[in-house]
Amino acid sequence: MKYSDDTYGNEVASVYDGWYSEVDRHAIDRLAELTGDGKALELGVGTGRIALPLAARGVNVNGIDVSESMLDQLKVKTGAEKIALHFGSFLDLEVPGQFDLIYIVFNTIYMLTSQEDQVRCFKSVASHLTDNGVFLLEAFVPDLTRFQGNQANWVQKITDEVVQLDVGLHDAVQQTVTSQKVVLSNGNVRLYPLKIRYAWPSELDLMAQVAGLRLRDRWNDWQKTPFDSTNGKHISIYERMSDTL
Numbered sequence: 001m002k003y004s005d006d007t008y009g010n011e012v013a014s015v016y017d018g019w020y021s022e023v024d025r026h027a028i029d030r031l032a033e034l035t036g037d038g039k040a041l042e043l044g045v046g047t048g049r050i051a052l053p054l055a056a057r058g059v060n061v062n063g064i065d066v067s068e069s070m071l072d073q074l075k076v077k078t079g080a081e082k083i084a085l086h087f088g089s090f091l092d093l094e095v096p097g098q099f100d101l102i103y104i105v106f107n108t109i110y111m112l113t114s115q116e117d118q119v120r121c122f123k124s125v126a127s128h129l130t131d132n133g134v135f136l137l138e139a140f141v142p143d144l145t146r147f148q149g150n151q152a153n154w155v156q157k158i159t160d161e162v163v164q165l166d167v168g169l170h171d172a173v174q175q176t177v178t179s180q181k182v183v184l185s186n187g188n189v190r191l192y193p194l195k196i197r198y199a200w201p202s203e204l205d206l207m208a209q210v211a212g213l214r215l216r217d218r219w220n221d222w223q224k225t226p227f228d229s230t231n232g233k234h235i236s237i238y239e240r241m242s243d244t245l
Helices: 007-012 025-035 051-056 068-075 115-127 201-210
Strands: 039-043 060-065 084-087 099-104 129-140 151-158 162-171 176-185 188-197 213-219 233-240
Touching: 007 068, 007 188, 025 039, 025 051, 025 099, 025 129, 039 051, 051 060, 060 068, 068 084, 115 129, 115 201, 115 213, 129 201, 151 176, 201 213, 201 233
Parallel strands: 039 060, 039 099, 060 084, 099 129
Antiparallel strands: 129 233, 151 162, 162 176, 176 188, 213 233
16 A cells, blocks of 8 residues: 555544544633634544534634545534535645634644645645634654654553554654554454654744744643643644734
8 A cells, every 4th residue: 555645544534533532622722712703724624523622612613634534434423514624635725715723733734744745734824814813733842762773662552352553663864754553453453554744843933934924822732831842742823924024
């Protein structure tokens, strides 16, 4: 199987909700506050983990995803009819209109596997923001100590019935990780491939500047704890640059 933009989503769609079901209610609070009475757009909406509770709060939510399988999982859920769904890549964001909030969570920005593509995403986001709109991005802060010999192997789960392993190869020059989640169950082996390109917060800030945006806030969590160098993830909010800058 050749890896493509929709590979991860199509492979994990049927099990995604079982793996990742928890939602931080503070995330929904912050996203609702940032949208106000306007419109929000989620990049990589997936099975609706964030979009559904946000729409249930009365927020006008749009979502885009490159995986038809993920969207199919979302469409059959209660409340999905409240979300305007778009099939396609968020690389160039072929979605009509402008938005008061565009957001991308759960490290999904890293699924664009080159710096060029990540910059293109920032530019596309900027072109779809209202004058006072903001772009919110949630991502981990790279930790290179996780890799030994440019490899990483983690045991995620062991029970009497299932073993889950994460194995990956790290390219420090390209800032990419090519990995597989290996699930062993009842004598069966299932592989879930994933490729990412991580970026440092300062690099993301530069991408934003190239797109005509600037950093407004950066938090450690959805409760607005101030970010510092000891934090393992960041929630960054970008706004349009002033014409006077």
